[in-house]
Amino acid sequence: MTAKFENPTQDPVALRLVLSVVAIGFVALFLVLPLLIVFKEALADGLGKAFNAIIEPDALSSVRVSLLAAGIAVPLNTLFGISAAWAVAKHDFPGKTILVTLIDLPFSVSPVVSGLIYVLVFGLQGWFGSYLLDHDVHILFALPGIVLATIFVTFPFVARELIPLMVDQGRDEEEAAISLGASGFSTFCRVTLPNIKWGLLYAVLLCNARALGEFGAVSVVSGHIRGQTNTMPLHVELLYNNYDYVGAFAVAALLALLALLTLVFKSILEWRYADQLAAMHRH
Amino acid sequence: MSAFGLALTPMKLRQRRVLPGFGLSLGFTIFYLTVIVLIPLTALVIRPFELGFGGFWAAITTPRVLASLRLSFGMAAFAAVIDSFFGFIIAWVLVRYRFPGKGLLDALIDLPFALPTAVAGIALSTLYAPNGWIGGLLIPYGIRIAYTPWGVLVAMTFIGLPFTVRTLQPVMSEQSQDVEEAAATLGATRAQTIFRVVVPMLLPALLTGTAMAFARGAGEYGSIIFLAGNLPMISEIAPLLIITKLEQYDYAGAAAIGVVMLAASFVMLLALNALQSWAARRR
Numbered sequence: 001m002t003a004k005f006e007n008p009t010q011d012p013v014a015l016r017l018v019l020s021v022v023a024i025g026f027v028a029l030f031l032v033l034p035l036l037i038v039f040k041e042a043l044a045d046g047l048g049k050a051f052n053a054i055i056e057p058d059a060l061s062s063v064r065v066s067l068l069a070a071g072i073a074v075p076l077n078t079l080f081g082i083s084a085a086w087a088v089a090k091h092d093f094p095g096k097t098i099l100v101t102l103i104d105l106p107f108s109v110s111p112v113v114s115g116l117i118y119v120l121v122f123g124l125q126g127w128f129g130s131y132l133l134d135h136d137v138h139i140l141f142a143l144p145g146i147v148l149a150t151i152f153v154t155f156p157f158v159a160r161e162l163i164p165l166m167v168d169q170g171r172d173e174e175e176a177a178i179s180l181g182a183s184g185f186s187t188f189c190r191v192t193l194p195n196i197k198w199g200l201l202y203a204v205l206l207c208n209a210r211a212l213g214e215f216g217a218v219s220v221v222s223g224h225i226r227g228q229t230n231t232m233p234l235h236v237e238l239l240y241n242n243y244d245y246v247g248a249f250a251v252a253a254l255l256a257l258l259a260l261l262t263l264v265f266k267s268i269l270e271w272r273y274a275d276q277l278a279a280m281h282r283h
Numbered sequence: 284m285s286a287f288g289l290a291l292t293p294m295k296l297r298q299r300r301v302l303p304g305f306g307l308s309l310g311f312t313i314f315y316l317t318v319i320v321l322i323p324l325t326a327l328v329i330r331p332f333e334l335g336f337g338g339f340w341a342a343i344t345t346p347r348v349l350a351s352l353r354l355s356f357g358m359a360a361f362a363a364v365i366d367s368f369f370g371f372i373i374a375w376v377l378v379r380y381r382f383p384g385k386g387l388l389d390a391l392i393d394l395p396f397a398l399p400t401a402v403a404g405i406a407l408s409t410l411y412a413p414n415g416w417i418g419g420l421l422i423p424y425g426i427r428i429a430y431t432p433w434g435v436l437v438a439m440t441f442i443g444l445p446f447t448v449r450t451l452q453p454v455m456s457e458q459s460q461d462v463e464e465a466a467a468t469l470g471a472t473r474a475q476t477i478f479r480v481v482v483p484m485l486l487p488a489l490l491t492g493t494a495m496a497f498a499r500g501a502g503e504y505g506s507i508i509f510l511a512g513n514l515p516m517i518s519e520i521a522p523l524l525i526i527t528k529l530e531q532y533d534y535a536g537a538a539a540i541g542v543v544m545l546a547a548s549f550v551m552l553l554a555l556n557a558l559q560s561w562a563a564r565r566r
Binding site: 008009011012015016019020022023024026027029030031032033034035037038041076079080083084086087090091093099101102103104105106108109110111112113116117118119120121123125126127148151152155171174175178179183184187188206209210212213214215216219220232233234236237240245248249252255256259260262263264266267 | 300301302303304305307308309311312313315316319320321322323324326327330369372373375376377379380382386388389390391392393394395396397398399400401402403405406407409410415416417440441444460463464466467468473476498501502503504505509521522523525526529532534537538541544545548549551552556
């Protein structure tokens with residue numbers, strides 16, 4: 001009987017083969033090929049040319065602007081995410097569902113609209129435009145605008161990973177710590193933080209990748225001043241539109257390497273801390 | 284632990300909040316949400332109505348605006364359907380089958396999340412250009428993708444794929460195979476089991492992923508503009524038209540399109556919430 005037995009939940013071999021080929025083929029065509037072409041084009045004139053395009057002053061300036069914007073946006077959003085998750089997961093209050101939905105909102109807003117809203121607030125014809133002009137404060141077409149747009153597009157990343165995780169972990173451990181006389185701060189540092197650290201790291205990693213790579217929102221507010229307000233993705237666009245393909249793809253390859261590094265770390269975290277991360281994705 | 288928790292219950296009733304930091308965390312959360320998200324979004328919603336409702340209506344019903352909205356939403360729907368089809372197969376292969384390189388395939392799925400959209404845009408544009416690796420293969424058949432509306436579709440399919448795969452995957456792996464065995468013992472063929480038992484059970488996740496891919500595609504900018512050619516009335520997406528209007532200092536016109544896109548994302552958000560509660564009820 002065992003020889004004849006076919007597992008009814010297993011697909012026939014032919015179907016398995018076809019579906020595997022379709023899946024791998026689609027991923028190869030739509031995901032792997034674009035990745036390959038980035039490195040192929042970057043190295044079209046040799047490694048030296050690509051390297052020169054990256055250490056050229058305007059490119060380095062774009063790296064600096066990107067790192068600075070992400071360096072401000074990611075810690076702020078991390079602080080916000082922890083604070084929002086603490087409020088939502090560890091306390092009861094009316095309107096919680098609305099708050100969580102509002103936190104998620106920036107995810108479904110088009111990147112261009114994310115930039116547009118700050119133009120409408122701080123632009124010359126915006127709410128505070130003339131006030132800012134009179135006081136010589138530059139927000140648009142300067143770093144503050146880029147930071148604001150970056151904060152907006154990465155706004156929910158940390159909060160939406162931490163909220164389900166902390167809801168899942170409940171309040172018992174913190175309540176025990178408090179009832180044993182620990183202060184709120186040391187309860188957070190010594191009870192909550194160790195419980196959420198891998199989930200937090202995971203969220204910060206994704207938040208950072210998006211912050212470094214954001215294009216649409218930043219494009220609207222940056223003003224594209226070469227060597228001053230161009231981020232790395234904007235520098236890629238500028239070089240590409242100037243037909244400097246090797247330069248564009250060299251900077252693009254740097255961004256692609258960062259993306260691959262992010263994926264590697266993400267996979268390691270997912271594999272190593274599957275339990276904790278699974279709690280976040282079950283919701 | 285549970286006995287201890289039970290003993291605490293009467294105390295919890297008297298002392299409403301056991302854990303500290305409620306005021307601080309909720310206060311900071313609401314402040315940050317208001318400054319970063321709510322005030323700027325209000326600026327967007329109010330702006331187009333400075334010309335009255337008639338002015339708003341006139342701004343969004345010009346043929347060029349209508350064509351761009353139709354392109355963004357129409358192609359996003361098309362791309363979401365493609366993503367849901369191939370996303371289903373990929374998720375199925377990843378959850379059900381075992382083969383070498385599966386971990387790599389799994390990690391690659393997130394590439395469109397991690398890769399900056401501008402990098403994806405120039406890579407896709409190079410691949411699908413008439414002299415590119417893929418574009419060159421299609422030219423003899425008279426098929427052009429780059430610089431046509433089909434370029435919009437390709438870019439949207441690229442960025443939407445992870446949404447369908449990643450919403451289906453956890454649901455598929457949690458789904459018990461008992462029901463499939465039950466169907467098989469009751470005499471169902473494998474095809475009947477899949478289409479009448481498995482797929483209906485996965486329907487909420489499939490629809491959620493499709494809706495997310497659609498929302499992301501409709502708002503997408505970075506990966507499309509390099510590939511689409513951006514011809515007004517033909518391959519000009521709505522987010523690009525917002526930027527064009529901003530460059531012409533037509534803030535109200537830009538905001539009018541932004542409001543339509545925001546309204547669409549609101550509807551999608553509500554639909555997603557409804558889908559999720561439907562899925563929860565079915566569980």
